[in-house]
Amino acid sequence: MKAFAQLYAELDATTSSNAKLAAMQHYFAQAAPEDAAWAVYFLSGGRPRQLVPVRILRELAVAVSGLSPWLFEESYQAVGDMAETISLVLPEAVHSSDDGLAVWIEKKLLPLRGESPEVLAEQLPKLWSQLDRSSLMLCIKLITGSFRVGVSKLLVTRALASMAHLDSKRVAQRLVGYTDLSNRPSAASYLKLIAPESTDEHAQRGGQPYPFFLAHALSQPVEQFEALLGPASQWQVEWKWDGIRAQVVKREGRLWIWSRGEELVTERFPELDSLVHGLPDGTVIDGEIVAWKAATADTEDAFDPQAPTSPSVQPFALLQQRIGRKTLGKKILDEVPVVVLAYDLLEWAGEDWRNQPQAARRAQLDQVIADCNNPVLLSSPVLTGDDWFDLARQREASRSLGVEGMMLKARDALYGVGRTKDMGVWWKWKVDPYSVDAVLIYAQRGHGRRASLYSDYTFAVWDGPAEASERTLVPFAKAYSGLTDEEMRQVDSIVRKTTVEKFGPVSSVKPSLVFELGFEGIALSKRHKSGIAVRFPRMLRWRRDKSVDEADNLATLQDLLG
Amino acid sequence: MDLVIARPEGLYCPAGEFYIDPWRPVERSVITHAHGDHARTGNEHYLAAAPGEGILRARLGQDINLQTLAYGERLLHHGVTLSFHPAGHVLGSAQVRLEYGGEVWVASGDYKIEPDGTCAPFEPVRCHTFITESTFGLPIYRWQPQAQVFAEINQWWQANAAEDKTSVLFCYSFGKAQRILHGIDASLGPILTHGAVEPLNRVYRESGVYIPPTLYAGDIKKSDPIMRKALVIAPPSAGGSTWMRRFGDYSDGFASGWMRLRGTRRRRGVDRGFVLSDHADWPGLLWAIEQTGAQRVMVTHGSVAVLVRHLREQGLDAQGFSTEYGDDEEELNATETGTASAEVLP
Numbered sequence: 041m042k043a044f045a046q047l048y049a050e051l052d053a054t055t056s057s058n059a060k061l062a063a064m065q066h067y068f069a070q071a072a073p074e075d076a077a078w079a080v081y082f083l084s085g086g087r088p089r090q091l092v093p094v095r096i097l098r099e100l101a102v103a104v105s106g107l108s109p110w111l112f113e114e115s116y117q118a119v120g121d122m123a124e125t126i127s128l129v130l131p132e133a134v135h136s137s138d139d140g141l142a143v144w145i146e147k148k149l150l151p152l153r154g155e156s157p158e159v160l161a162e163q164l165p166k167l168w169s170q171l172d173r174s175s176l177m178l179c180i181k182l183i184t185g186s187f188r189v190g191v192s193k194l195l196v197t198r199a200l201a202s203m204a205h206l207d208s209k210r211v212a213q214r215l216v217g218y219t220d221l222s223n224r225p226s227a228a229s230y231l232k233l234i235a236p237e238s239t240d241e242h243a244q245r246g247g248q249p250y251p252f253f254l255a256h257a258l259s260q261p262v263e264q265f266e267a268l269l270g271p272a273s274q275w276q277v278e279w280k281w282d283g284i285r286a287q288v289v290k291r292e293g294r295l296w297i298w299s300r301g302e303e304l305v306t307e308r309f310p311e312l313d314s315l316v317h318g319l320p321d322g323t324v325i326d327g328e329i330v331a332w333k334a335a336t337a338d339t340e341d342a343f344d345p346q347a348p349t350s351p352s353v354q355p356f357a358l359l360q361q362r363i364g365r366k367t368l369g370k371k372i373l374d375e376v377p378v379v380v381l382a383y384d385l386l387e388w389a390g391e392d393w394r395n396q397p398q399a400a401r402r403a404q405l406d407q408v409i410a411d412c413n414n415p416v417l418l419s420s421p422v423l424t425g426d427d428w429f430d431l432a433r434q435r436e437a438s439r440s441l442g443v444e445g446m447m448l449k450a451r452d453a454l455y456g457v458g459r460t461k462d463m464g465v466w467w468k469w470k471v472d473p474y475s476v477d478a479v480l481i482y483a484q485r486g487h488g489r490r491a492s493l494y495s496d497y498t499f500a501v502w503d504g505p506a507e508a509s510e511r512t513l514v515p516f517a518k519a520y521s522g523l524t525d526e527e528m529r530q531v532d533s534i535v536r537k538t539t540v541e542k543f544g545p546v547s548s549v550k551p552s553l554v555f556e557l558g559f560e561g562i563a564l565s566k567r568h569k570s571g572i573a574v575r576f577p578r579m580l581r582w583r584r585d586k587s588v589d590e591a592d593n594l595a596t597l598q599d600l601l602g
Numbered sequence: 603m604d605l606v607i608a609r610p611e612g613l614y615c616p617a618g619e620f621y622i623d624p625w626r627p628v629e630r631s632v633i634t635h636a637h638g639d640h641a642r643t644g645n646e647h648y649l650a651a652a653p654g655e656g657i658l659r660a661r662l663g664q665d666i667n668l669q670t671l672a673y674g675e676r677l678l679h680h681g682v683t684l685s686f687h688p689a690g691h692v693l694g695s696a697q698v699r700l701e702y703g704g705e706v707w708v709a710s711g712d713y714k715i716e717p718d719g720t721c722a723p724f725e726p727v728r729c730h731t732f733i734t735e736s737t738f739g740l741p742i743y744r745w746q747p748q749a750q751v752f753a754e755i756n757q758w759w760q761a762n763a764a765e766d767k768t769s770v771l772f773c774y775s776f777g778k779a780q781r782i783l784h785g786i787d788a789s790l791g792p793i794l795t796h797g798a799v800e801p802l803n804r805v806y807r808e809s810g811v812y813i814p815p816t817l818y819a820g821d822i823k824k825s826d827p828i829m830r831k832a833l834v835i836a837p838p839s840a841g842g843s844t845w846m847r848r849f850g851d852y853s854d855g856f857a858s859g860w861m862r863l864r865g866t867r868r869r870r871g872v873d874r875g876f877v878l879s880d881h882a883d884w885p886g887l888l889w890a891i892e893q894t895g896a897q898r899v900m901v902t903h904g905s906v907a908v909l910v911r912h913l914r915e916q917g918l919d920a921q922g923f924s925t926e927y928g929d930d931e932e933e934l935n936a937t938e939t940g941t942a943s944a945e946v947l948p
Contacts, residue, residue, distance in 0.1 A: 107741055119863055491866070
């Protein structure tokens, strides 16, 4: 436990990838396999469900520290992290436990799940008193499932690969599904990750997907495309869909569907079950699951698996409602049916096709889709244009088509791993976000790196035009990203000086700050006072040049709804 | 009658007609210590504890109209008996004790409980009413013994030197810098200082405080091999400036009480945060308040509301005093110090 806490502290203290890599290599070289197994699990994003309710942790911390509940709450507001707060207010203990991470997780922490408050009140303080402060903070983060540290899965992969002298793509392959809830890390599973290459590696895979190849953002002006990318004819161009990136795996007579988070989501999409019949064994397809427009006049066209000429995708907000459901009733399945828009073929006839050029994979994919002949599996259309300017013109239709822009894939590129660029590149050429000028009306202190800083804001627009005799500000979005550290410090200081009232951690401020807010999507919402919900809101710019009166009003938002 | 009240110019003693650490120019000022937010220019008369004279003159001007008293020495002014008592914060820092008509008030200024060898240690003074600071007035702030922090700094410096990396330690140039220089193991390698730190070292040395030999960083060439083994003491404002270029590959650290929190540590963006403060931590504040025996406590700059509420729960008559202190670098949350400029001496 102490060694892992030490690793956490080192990873947390640096922003350098090389330093993080070195720290992980050092840890893995020393750790027992059963401990390393859990370390890999947590570092690559695995999170067991919460073991103890935060409410109980809070009550116990208050009891053990002897603080008044309000004083604990004030402390939490200043720290911005529950695990850290608890570790800071409990009496400092001498580290007395030699048990490794695996023993702590398997023998001491996992058994706490479902225990009665009385048992927890008896057990937890005993566990806490064995740990020094940094181990204690880590322990509580593991209990609450809030363990996060700034390493990417790719970096973990690289650390393991270099230690085991393996190709990092091979390690990435083996890591797929490692953090799935159904998998319990063990010494054996860790040793498998770092074992030498075996010849039957492919056969061992079962329902395993391939690591997803991820795109990079392209934000240069179109005038530079020719120089940057070469002629448009060398690129495969597709719409960028607003759905769930997924791999459809068909092997051994079974079908598995994996989301980009490497979560097995087969059961979330029962209408895709029928693909088990249409796809031959040894097929893996990469594509996007989208909510598809229910039967309308142009259905025939849209459902033509060969060439859907116009996308009939529904807003992501609808898909999201479906994802949120615990049980999928007939009603929601009827209202929000999904299809797979396929755009890549990773495995065909049991062969790994990732080293085939993009164009060849695409040609074979279209053949697979045609043979499958199932309306839930469509080909994401390939777009053609005379040149980049022509494509840029076509891209202007993105909003009305319900897509986020275009994807550009080099026709001769191979299918890489994660956000790598050595095998070829995928670019996402997104349309500019929607934007409105909004007024900051509430602020809340942030977490983690922004603890104690007022960094989370609620924004409002006017409910009437400037001429209106009486109008008020209606909140419609929360945002906390897009400002530089320096700007955030300035906003923080203004918030402190202009606070009108405090409701718990939230401060209402005298409206004085206007920001240009960007967002990706907009939809009607009954849950919001403004009647509108926006997707991925963030601050694009601080409009110091605008007064509060010049901010936009609800009519602007309603116009964007189209 | 209250011996001290809050006025727009600062904390004011009506009976004695003088101000304590005023933030606007006044006729008579009593100064607790020489940090920029407590000692400002423009007052006609200054009264301070004798050990602080050198720094006060260095910061406010050699020609200020300054009268000093030794710690414990009493002065009677308009019927108010005034004396200074060590606050343990920085060289020359003092609490101000006022006695009038049988009532005793003590204004703490800034204070620290743990003795550090660079200034007279904090002495609790019995009083009826205690005016306390509250910079670190939350239970999350609890300091390790400083020996442990110095050992961490030594270790970090040694490890860097072994890799031929310069160790750049950011800290406030008045007080913290000298405390660190006094506390670390100077035998580990050469020590370089920034131009804002060196003049203060001189004042400390002249006052008889041991500060190990230091070199002015500006005199050392980038190619000089001692650079790679050196510990550099610099003010936070030097971070990110062109001044840093001379160090090539370096590791940086920051010494402040705010480094206790992971969030502020990360915001600072330094390799290491060392938790070292010249202010009292939460247990220190409560201990100091208890030691005074005061039934009434006035809380200034920091976590005023929290400390007031806590003291009231303990049965004390506590209230907040609104002041304009807290612009000194350590009292600002570490995130905001980038803009503080009161670093360079005249």
